[in-house]
Amino acid sequence: MALNLDGTRPIYIQLSEWLENEILDGNFNSDQKIYSQYQLADIFNINPATAAKGLNILAEEQILYKKRGLGMFVAGNAKDMILSKRKNQTLKRLVQEIVMEAHRLNVSKQELITMIKEVNVEVEKE
């Protein structure tokens, strides 16, 4: 499925990102129960402890909350939290990499901005 099991990135991080995507895509809404560690272990063929680790990252970030004996549930403002987190961390890092690569290739600031605009037009067309 969506996880890259032979990759070098830790599975539990990939798993927490996958869960975030599920929430962003609206497959799980606020206050809805999310998969248990055992369901995730079964779905992705991974150790339940690894699955628990992925869930716990999101619980620590309060994207999920625990109900004793019932499992984990999606927090009320989960979507907003994920969006702002992605913007501040993932997107910023990707932009940093793009800018560094541009420097390496002697691409000017203007040229880079033009490239981004072009891609943006293409994406908006789709």
Place this chain on the structure above:
Amino acid sequence: MSIVECRGLTKTFGGKMALNHFSCSIEENTITGLIGRNGAGKTTFLKILAGYFQQTSGEVRVFSERPFNNLTVSANVLFIHDQLNLPTALTLQEILDTMAGFYKNWDREFAQRLFEYFSFRPSQYHNDLSKGMKSTFNMILGLAARTSLTIFDEPTTGMDAAVRSDFYRALLKDYIAYPRTIILSSHHLEEIENLIEDILLIKEGRELLHIPIADLKEWAIGFQGKTHVVKEWTQGREIIFSKSDVPDYLYVVVKNDFTEVELEKAKVAGISISHVSSSNLCVYLTSKTKGGIDDVFNKG
């Protein structure tokens, strides 16, 4: 609670130390991957746990008891390996039927379903099976017995790729339904790394590393770049592996005790930083020389 506990475990065979002051503690209801090179002492360790023979010195406890000559251990541990001695006079079906008398959690129906899934015939004999089919049958015994401690020593020897992945899937599903302590030894970490919770790395009879597999991926990090830059950044660090394929460029694997800020700075200095896959890291950690097989060809 720990199921297995050993301190300073030593075993010598004809003057050679198979285990050399080996210590570890394995928690209840975990799957532990035992990883090491040929002759590292994996099987010796597992045989001692299963009560096959006694250690030369040191302490070992399984369910808080000494495993050698111990009924509790015999009834609650199943050790699956490729030299398993099964009665030659019994058919496969008879062996399955006999298991119930020895192991109290034996799931007859589960065993039967696996038996049919893997297309065994009841009237076959174990001795007549191919290597891969023997391993598959042994695996059925190991899974369906559901012993509190189940040990699989190189369980997939001879199995084809499809059966291997079936085996790992069956093991995981049954472990989820019936949690128990499982030790799995393998040369192929990449095959089992998603299945296990902890990794126990053994080298020359000693434990090298015993950590959650999830931590292993962040335990070390790869630096690649101009030789002098990489050397400057890795100075004073614990170097696990280094290689220079392209002149003036160096790839170094170091223990990852860098801060985020340091890593960012290293990137800016022109070093490309990469994760190291668990199986490569294990190869580096357990190799006897720094240069590997290439050393044989370098006469100096």
